[in-house]
Amino acid sequence: MDALIFILSRGGMNRFIQFKNKELAKFLGLTPQAVPYILKKLESDDLILRRGKEVKLTEKGIDECRKYYEILKSAFEHSLLSIRAVVVSGTGEGKRFLSIKEYRRGISKAVGFEPFRGTLNVLLHPQEVWKREVLLRKDPIFVPGFKKGEEIYGGVYLYPCRINGKKASVLIPLKSRHPSNIIEVIARENLRKMLKLKNGSEVVIEVEF
Structure with missing residues (x-):
């Protein structure tokens, strides 16, 4: 889920974006070597689209982000x-x-x-x-x-x-x-x-x- 949030924060909801593996790795607290496996899994789960080195959220991926938005909203409302x-x-x-x-x-x-x-x-x-x-x-x-x-x-x-x-x-x-x-x-x-x-x-x- 954190990888989807990273892609969303970079503008990957409406367009293809590109980033370095080390940037996503730092965000996730993992090694850069783990990033290709994460992206491959997200693609196989139909959460992202890949075009060369570029990625973009699918509708399913956006829906997953919306679910977390509701969790965040609930967390803030309940203080x-x-x-x-x-x-x-x-x-x-x-x-x-x-x-x-x-x-x-x-x-x-x-x-x-x-x-x-x-x-x-x-x-x-x-x-x-x-x-x-x-x-x-x-x-x-x-x-x-x-x-x-x-x-x-x-x-x-x-x-x-x-x-x-x-x-x-x-x-x-x-x-x-x-x-x-x-x-x-x-x-x-x-x-x-x-x-x-x-x-x-x-x-x-x-x-x-």
């Missing part, structure tokens, strides 16, 4: 975005940055709690990845970056939320290194311990609009 994901290991970058006092001070002031020194990394279910784009349309709380010595630290966007019912916040660095299917969540407590989570545990992130 609650619910995202399903599973817990995965992080790189340790979150712990390092959340140990820096300037970040901790800025985040504490922004969301009203002093964050645990570490983030919970979650992998969005494939059918949930599009919801990240919806999340990014919400006005975020911005914590500006700063310079410390010779190193420059970028700002971060915060989106207050609940994860499995517990108060938390989605954290998205201004210069995120994560693909679009990975989200970092912070809270006052160690979420892994408090919610008894391990890699593969199912979680639900809820964001009010």
Whole structure:
């Protein structure tokens, strides 16, 4: 579905369009090598038309996008975005940055709690990845970056939320290194311990609009 949304966003509803495999791959959080297989599957399912390197949505593909539009519309009307994901290991970058006092001070002031020194990394279910784009349309709380010595630290966007019912916040660095299917969540407590989570545990992130 995310590939259809990408094609739609590029104008592929009414005309043939062309794009690089790496552009779609980045949008999907996959490798460029996976793109030809995705496009072939969409074509075999009669969701897109292909003309050389150009693609266009079919009526069936447009109908699929309309279905997701209705889901989005419903999500906004009910003022609650619910995202399903599973817990995965992080790189340790979150712990390092959340140990820096300037970040901790800025985040504490922004969301009203002093964050645990570490983030919970979650992998969005494939059918949930599009919801990240919806999340990014919400006005975020911005914590500006700063310079410390010779190193420059970028700002971060915060989106207050609940994860499995517990108060938390989605954290998205201004210069995120994560693909679009990975989200970092912070809270006052160690979420892994408090919610008894391990890699593969199912979680639900809820964001009010």
